[in-house]
Amino acid sequence: MLDKLWNTLNTLSSKKPLKYTLYLSAIAVFIGIILVPPIIGILTKTGSVQNIFNEPALMDAALGAIANSFIIGLIVSALDLLAGVPLAWFIARGKSRWLTVLDTLADLPFVVPTAALGYSLLLFWSSSGGISDLFGSTLVSPGWLLVMILHFTFSFPVVVRVVVGSLLDYKMEYERASRTLGAPPLTAARTVTFPIIKPSLIAAFTLAFARSLSETGATFIVAAGVFLNGPVFIQTMRNEFNSGAISEATFEGATVFASIILITVSLAIFALIRLFGQKFKLPFGHGLPLFEKKLSYRKAELTRNTIAIVVFLAIILTPSVFVALPAFQAIATGPTLIEVATGTGIWASYWQSLTLSYILGAIVTVLGIALGLPMAILITRKTFGKWLSALLDTLINIPIIVPSIALGISLKFFWQGVVTGIPEFLLLVFAHLSITYPYFVRSMSAAMERINLEMEEASRTLGAKPFMVFRSIVWPLTKYSILSGAIIVFTRSVSETGATLAVANQLQTAPVLIVNWVNSVRGAGAVIEGVNALNVGLACGLLILFSFIILLVLRVLTRKGKT
Amino acid sequence: MPDVRVVNLTKKYGKVYALDNVSLTIHDQEYFSLLGPSGCGKTTLLRLIAGLIEPDGGEIYIGDRRVDDDPPEDRDIGFVFQTFALFPHMTAWSNVLYGPKVKNFDAKQAETIGHEVLELVKLNERLSAYPSELSGGMMQRIAVARALAAGAKTLLLDEPLGQLDAKVRNEIRYEIRRMAKDLKLTAIHVTHDQAEAMSISDRIAVMKKGRIVQIGTPQELYMNPNSLFVAFFIGESNFLEGYIAKTEGKLAELELRQGLKIKAINERSIKQEERVVLAIRPETCEMKLGRIPSENSLIGQIDKITFEGTVIRYEVRLDNGDRFVINRPSLTEAWVKTGEPVTITFPVEKAHLFPYPEAGLAEEIRV
Numbered sequence: 049m050l051d052k053l054w055n056t057l058n059t060l061s062s063k064k065p066l067k068y069t070l071y072l073s074a075i076a077v078f079i080g081i082i083l084v085p086p087i088i089g090i091l092t093k094t095g096s097v098q099n100i101f102n103e104p105a106l107m108d109a110a111l112g113a114i115a116n117s118f119i120i121g122l123i124v125s126a127l128d129l130l131a132g133v134p135l136a137w138f139i140a141r142g143k144s145r146w147l148t149v150l151d152t153l154a155d156l157p158f159v160v161p162t163a164a165l166g167y168s169l170l171l172f173w174s175s176s177g178g179i180s181d182l183f184g185s186t187l188v189s190p191g192w193l194l195v196m197i198l199h200f201t202f203s204f205p206v207v208v209r210v211v212v213g214s215l216l217d218y219k220m221e222y223e224r225a226s227r228t229l230g231a232p233p234l235t236a237a238r239t240v241t242f243p244i245i246k247p248s249l250i251a252a253f254t255l256a257f258a259r260s261l262s263e264t265g266a267t268f269i270v271a272a273g274v275f276l277n278g279p280v281f282i283q284t285m286r287n288e289f290n291s292g293a294i295s296e297a298t299f300e301g302a303t304v305f306a307s308i309i310l311i312t313v314s315l316a317i318f319a320l321i322r323l324f325g326q327k328f329k330l331p332f333g334h335g336l337p338l339f340e341k342k343l344s345y346r347k348a349e350l351t352r353n354t355i356a357i358v359v360f361l362a363i364i365l366t367p368s369v370f371v372a373l374p375a376f377q378a379i380a381t382g383p384t385l386i387e388v389a390t391g392t393g394i395w396a397s398y399w400q401s402l403t404l405s406y407i408l409g410a411i412v413t414v415l416g417i418a419l420g421l422p423m424a425i426l427i428t429r430k431t432f433g434k435w436l437s438a439l440l441d442t443l444i445n446i447p448i449i450v451p452s453i454a455l456g457i458s459l460k461f462f463w464q465g466v467v468t469g470i471p472e473f474l475l476l477v478f479a480h481l482s483i484t485y486p487y488f489v490r491s492m493s494a495a496m497e498r499i500n501l502e503m504e505e506a507s508r509t510l511g512a513k514p515f516m517v518f519r520s521i522v523w524p525l526t527k528y529s530i531l532s533g534a535i536i537v538f539t540r541s542v543s544e545t546g547a548t549l550a551v552a553n554q555l556q557t558a559p560v561l562i563v564n565w566v567n568s569v570r571g572a573g574a575v576i577e578g579v580n581a582l583n584v585g586l587a588c589g590l591l592i593l594f595s596f597i598i599l600l601v602l603r604v605l606t607r608k609g610k611t
Numbered sequence: 612m613p614d615v616r617v618v619n620l621t622k623k624y625g626k627v628y629a630l631d632n633v634s635l636t637i638h639d640q641e642y643f644s645l646l647g648p649s650g651c652g653k654t655t656l657l658r659l660i661a662g663l664i665e666p667d668g669g670e671i672y673i674g675d676r677r678v679d680d681d682p683p684e685d686r687d688i689g690f691v692f693q694t695f696a697l698f699p700h701m702t703a704w705s706n707v708l709y710g711p712k713v714k715n716f717d718a719k720q721a722e723t724i725g726h727e728v729l730e731l732v733k734l735n736e737r738l739s740a741y742p743s744e745l746s747g748g749m750m751q752r753i754a755v756a757r758a759l760a761a762g763a764k765t766l767l768l769d770e771p772l773g774q775l776d777a778k779v780r781n782e783i784r785y786e787i788r789r790m791a792k793d794l795k796l797t798a799i800h801v802t803h804d805q806a807e808a809m810s811i812s813d814r815i816a817v818m819k820k821g822r823i824v825q826i827g828t829p830q831e832l833y834m835n836p837n838s839l840f841v842a843f844f845i846g847e848s849n850f851l852e853g854y855i856a857k858t859e860g861k862l863a864e865l866e867l868r869q870g871l872k873i874k875a876i877n878e879r880s881i882k883q884e885e886r887v888v889l890a891i892r893p894e895t896c897e898m899k900l901g902r903i904p905s906e907n908s909l910i911g912q913i914d915k916i917t918f919e920g921t922v923i924r925y926e927v928r929l930d931n932g933d934r935f936v937i938n939r940p941s942l943t944e945a946w947v948k949t950g951e952p953v954t955i956t957f958p959v960e961k962a963h964l965f966p967y968p969e970a971g972l973a974e975e976i977r978v
Contacts, residue, residue, distance in 0.1 A: 221696040224663050227683040228690035229710035229761045239713070243700045345682075 054519070061515035071431055074422035075440070082482045083443060086455050089462030090307055097308065099301030106298070110306045113281035116192070117451075118313060120277060121260040124199040128256045129249065131200075131363075132207035134356035137237075139208070140215035142353075151212070152603055154360065157368045158205035159595040161543040163562035164588035166266025168371035169198050170566075171585070174270075178370065194270045195277065199263060201364050203256035210255065214248030215241075232344040243329070250325040254318060254449070261314060262452040265545025265563045273572055278310045279453040279546050286549065287573075304461075307454035318449050369592065374585025384586060394565075394578040398587055401561040402594075408473075408557065409541040412480040416488040416537045417530065419481075424492035429501075441493075448486045455482055456550025472552045479547040484537040491536060495529030496522065528605060535602045539595065562587060614639045615660060615765060615797060620669030622655050629655040631821040632669070637799060637814075642788050644800045644808040647818035648844070648978035653801045654769055656818075660799065661767050662686050673765060686765075689758030689796075693770040695750045697742035703753045704738040710761025721760075728756040731790050748779045755787060759794065766791055766798040772807065784811050805845055809833070817841050839965050842890040843976040849935050850972060851889045858883050863964065865889060869931040873907045875964045886967035893938045895961040898925065900947060903954040909935060912952045927953060 060066050100107050139151050157165060172178040173188035188194050222244060226236035242249065264279040271280050282303050289299035342348060378384045386392075391399045423440065430437040447455060456479050463470045463478065499522065507517045545559040556564070565584045567573025615637040622630040630652045637643040645653035658664045660671055662683035671679040678686050689710075697706050707729060711721035729735050732752040742750055751771060758766060771787065772780040788811040791798040802808050808815050809829040816826045817840070825837045836842035839850070853867035855877070863877035865887060875889055902910050911929035918924075922938040925947065929935055937955055947953060968975035 219694075219696075221692055221694055222698055224683070225690065225692055225696035225698070225757075226709070226713075228661055228663070228688060228767075229713055229757065230684045231709075231713045232682070232684050235713060239709075240698055244698075246700075 054515075057515045058513045061518075062513040067514065071422050071426055074419055074426065077419050078423060078440075078443075078485070081478060082447060082485055085462040085478070086447075086450065086458035086482065089458035089460070089465070090304060090311070090454075092465060093300060093304045093461050094308070096297065096300040097305045099297045100305045103298065106302055107305070109276065110281055110302055111309070113276035114278045114306060114309050114313070116276060117261055117278035117310065118317070120192070120196055120199055121257045124196055124203060124260050125253045125256040127200055128203045128207045129253055131356070131359050132204055132252070133211055133249070134352055135360055136208045136211035136215060138353045138356055140212045150357070150360075152599065153365055154208045155205050155599055156592075156596065157202050157364060158209070159539045159543075159599045160202075160368060160592050161545075161559045161562070161595065162202055162263055162266040163269065163543075163545055163559040163566075164371060164591045165202055165368055166198055166269035167562065167566050167584060167588050168369065168592075169194065169201065169266075169367045170270050171374065172367035172370040173197065177373070189274075190270050191275045195267055195275055197363070197367075198266055198270050199260040201368060202263065202266070203259045204360075204364050206255045206259055207252040210248055210252040211245070214245040218245055232341040234340040234344040238340070246326065246328075250321060253325075254321055257317070258314075258449045261310070261449075262546060264453045264549060265559045268545075268563055269566045278306055279451055282306050282453050282457065283546075283549055290553075303457050307451075307457050310451045310454045314449050314451065315446075318445075371585050371588040371592065374582050375589025378582040378586035378589075381582070384582065388586065388590070394576065394583060397556070398558075398561060401556050401558045402591075404555060405542045405558040408476055408480060409538045411477055412484055412541045413534050413538045415477070415481055416485050417534060420485055420488040420492060420533075421530075424489050424496055427489070428493050428496040444486045444489050446486075447482045451546065452479075452483050452544060453546035453550050455479065456547030459547070460551045472555045475551040476548060476555060476557075479551045480541045480544055483544055483547055484540045487540060488533045488537050491529060491533030492526065495526040495533075499525050531605050532602060535598060539598060542595075558591060562591070614641075614672075614674065615799065616670075616672040617656070617660065618670040618672070620656070620659060620671065621667050622652075622659060622664065623667050628821045630659070630666075633821070633823055634669075635816060635823060635826065637797060640792075640795050640797055641813045642791055642798045642800065642811060644802060644812040644815045645818060646802055646805060646808040646815050646844075647824075648803060650820075651818040652821040653803075653818050655821075657767050657769055657799060657801045661688055661690050663690075687763050688765045688767055689761055689763035691754050691758050691766070691768040691771045693773050695742070695754040695774070697750055697753055697757070699742055702739050702741055703734075703745065703749075706742070706753055707738075707756045707760050709757060714761065716762075724760050724762070725756075728759040731759065731793070732756045733786070747775050748783065751775060751779075751783060755790070759790065764796055766796045768798065768800045770801055770803070772802070772804075780807070787811070809845070817844060819844075836890070836963060839888055839890065839968060839972065839975050842963060842965075844978070846892055847936065848890040848892055850976075851891070851933055851935075852967065852972065853887060853889065855881055855883050855885050855887055862959070863887075865964075867931055868933055871909070871929070871931040873909070874959055875962050876959055877964055879964065879966065881964065881966050888965050888967055888972060890963045890965065891957050892961065893924075893936045894922075896937045896955050896957040898937050898939060898947075899954045899956075900951060901954065902952050905954075905956065907956060907959060909955040909957075910952070911935065911955070913947055913949050916947070916949055925953075927955065 100110065135154065139147055139154065170190065173194055174186050174190055179187055188197065218241065222240050223233075223236045226240045227233070231239065261278070264283060267277060267280050268283055271277070276284065285294065285299050285302045285306075288294045289296065294302075343352075388395050388398075423444070426432060427437050427441050427444070459479050459482065460475060463475055504517050504521050507521050512520060543559060544557075545563065548557050548560050549563075552560070562584070564573060565576060565579045565587060568576040568579045569581050569584055616635070618634050620630055620633045621628065633652070633656060645656060647653050655664070659666050660673075662678065662681060662685075666679055669679070670677055673686055673688070683690075697703075698709065701709065704725065707725045708721050711724055716724070726735075729738070732755050734749060734752040734756065737745060737749060742753070745753065751774070755771070768787065772784055775783065784807055787800075788798075800808070800812065812829060814826060814828055815832055817824045817832065819840055825832060825841045827835070832841060832845050836845060842848045843850075851867050853865045855863050856866040856872065857864040858877060861876055861878075862874055863881065865873055865875055867873065867889075873889075881887055904910060909927075909929050911927040913925055914928045914934070915926040916923060917926075918941065921941060923941045923946065925937050925939065927935045927937060935955060
């Protein structure tokens with residue numbers, strides 16, 4: 049039966065019209081569902097921006113909030129590079145067995161749903177029971193500093209991952225050549241290694257910046273009504289509209305205004321980074337600074353690595369998992385664990401939300417693979433020519449760099465205009481697909497670039513039809529990358545808050561539930577009976593545990609792929 | 612100008628000895644080659660001298676200075692990599708000037724040196740091009756120029772011609788030697804190509820499985836190999852197996868397969884009835900048409916003929932079943948046809964007698 053299916057697919061794959069239909073469908077879906085709807089959605093509501101011009105105080109608040117987004121994004125991304133590169137260097141070049149553990153731990157903030165992360169950081173830095181106890185007063189109050197620490201924390205793994213990858217791919221011969229010419233290790237790194245991996249450093253900075261701009265749920269938790277950035281402003285407007293504090297016209301005007309500025313300025317900044325980033329040169333300097341020689345060897349290296357690890361442990365990891373403390377406390381009190389397991393009381397909605405998150409994640413992942421695979425092939429194999437491939441390669445990045453809440457709002461405007469009464473679940477699927485699709489395509493494209501084209505060509509000269517080439521050559525060589533890409537898509541979807549808040553009123557995913565529970569405990573939102581600090585801690589702790597399991601599975605599977 | 616000395620140098624990877632207790636002295640201004648098959652440890656030895664890897668035991672001296680604890684940038688060496696390792700983000704000119712810049716040379720001085728070394732390597736064009744825009748031969752010259760411009764007195768070359776096509780390789784190999792001699796450098800050249808090593812080296816160290824098998828001038832290695840491996844690896848040799856039937860002072864009478872008797876010089880004083888292998892180079896032999904038995908003659912018939920340009924290669928099936936190869940000049944001698952009977956003779960002093968190796972002949976000469 050299976051053989052018949054493969055044979056049929058084989059035969060069909062060699063028919064050009066069918067092949068091209070598949071690829072054109074992939075492009076059509078990308079344009080029709082992912083790229084164009086948010087653009088049109090925002091454009092159709094541009095007229096509502098007029099409403100905000102009548103409210104100068106609100107407009108000032110919007111502009112201030114947006115400015116905060118960009119300032120924090122730029123500062124945090126730079127700090128992430130500063131802190132992340134030494135750790136990445138240590139992981140990539142170190143020789144200890146424990147580095148695999150460090151490497152895995154460095155990813156943890158990436159897979160933890162940001163809402164849980166936000167609450168954990170809030171507990172660690174701001175509440176009694178956290179590090180503040182050591183100082184007798186709140187060490188970091190909810191506000192801009194805590195927002196910066198939060199953004200620094202969840203963007204950090206992105207930087208480490210990208211830089212580790214580029215260092216592992218980097219040919220060490222260049223550095224060795226530099227040292228045989230008289231350069232000590234630090235000079236070799238500054239003059240040879242960093243210029244060569246500069247595209248990766250720029251990509252890391254860009255991704256960290258995009259992630260910071262996009263973050264909503266956790267920022268909402270730690271900003272606590274005392275600090276506004278773009279996404280928090282939009283969410284605040286939504287809450288005020290829902291509570292009747294502002295009119296629909298004001299809500300639409302404010303959100304569209306903020307979204308347009310966020311999107312436009314983001315695109316401009318990314319375009320500038322792309323244009324001028326490559327031109328930025330680290331100074332070569334005249335001759336050999338003595339201090340670089342002193343900083344190159346054992347003692348200095350040890351100090352550098354120690355600082356990198358301490359920063360990671362003290363500022364990134366410990367605060368990220370601090371929520372485990374109330375989680376254990378909740379477990380220790382007995383009844384709570386039983387209530388959790390049986391889904392009693394508030395835990396019923398917790399499991400419902402988690403189930404919704406995971407179902408949504410699964411659907412989005414399957415769709416992402418089905419739609420993303422042909423797109424990745426199109427881009428890497430330049431099926432329709434070099435120019436279209438380059439264009440698609442650029443357009444794919446747009447959903448990554450648009451703040452997710454702005455994307456969600458635009459999508460909602462579009463689809464509600466096109467399909468009256470469109471189900472919220474479908475809106476969620478579209479929103480999550482838009483946000484996660486580029487991650488899969490990027491991951492799959494990178495894997496396909498690593499396959500020597502001659503292998504596929506050899507397969508074809510031996511009589512294999514396109515589907516057979518994919519099944520026998522491409523699939524075996526990329527299946528672990530496909531799996532990694534799928535897991536990244538899944539965890540990103542499960543973690544997504546901003547777009548979810550924008551498109552869904554009734555449905556509540558796990559991150560949204562966490563945000564609502566935290567607001568209930570802190571009196572910053574509707575009070576939910578039965579929700580207390582311990583329960584919130586346990587809910588976050590469970591989310592982190594599930595995320596960690598997924599991360600371990602990813603590690604095991606991708607390590608299998610390397611052997 | 613320094614000589615380079617390694618004493619009891621060892622390098623292990625897990626349980627495998629990449630280098631096993633190697634000692635060697637390379638004299639000042641000598642052009643020295645490390646020759647051997649892949650995996651013999653020659654590149655490991657070169658990288659240890661350069662400081663790119665650390666030894667597990669032994670000492671390394673450059674000049675009078677012990678350097679095994681020194682990093683590469685403090686050893687005053689120039690290194691030419693097999694893959695050239697030109698910095699892809701710098702132009703050819705910037706690559707050449709990298710060493711002087713890093714060593715804090717005066718800008719004008721650096722520029723002068725840059726032009727001088729480029730003159731030496733005969734490359735003054737395409738200097739503003741990036742490595743990806745250059746041909747293999749140009750990249751190779753830039754790589755050598757870069758190593759020379761840093762001002763080092765010891766030049767280490769790791770299969771510098773490996774990436775080039777045959778014609779370019781033949782041209783550049785002599786130029787590299789000439790440059791090293793003009794600049795009075797001590798050069799250590801790693802290669803697996805024996806023709807390359809023989810044509811440009813003052814002395815060669817033949818290596819096998821992490822050890823040095825023989826060191827000598829190209830002539831010494833060719834004329835007086837000290838082992839079956841060297842006899843096999845350098846040039847070409849016929850190997851005839853047999854026993855020592857009788858010893859007569861420095862001479863020994865050998866009994867080969869099927870009772871064929873010949874004489875050879877017994878340099879290693881191998882005892883009577885010991886199993887032996889006689890190595891005879893094809894080009895040291897004479898060949899006559901017909902069966903003309905005489906002392907130290909090998910009779911057989913032509914099995915296969917290969918025309919190789921200046922020589923004709925005859926593969927002969929001897930009467931005792933052994934195979935024998937002999938090369939004869941193609942232009943000055945009459946050609947012989949397949950199947951014709953021939954008699955081969957060789958000077959006793961040009962053949963080398965070795966004890967039969969414990970592990971077997973095939974294992975001994977395996978690369």
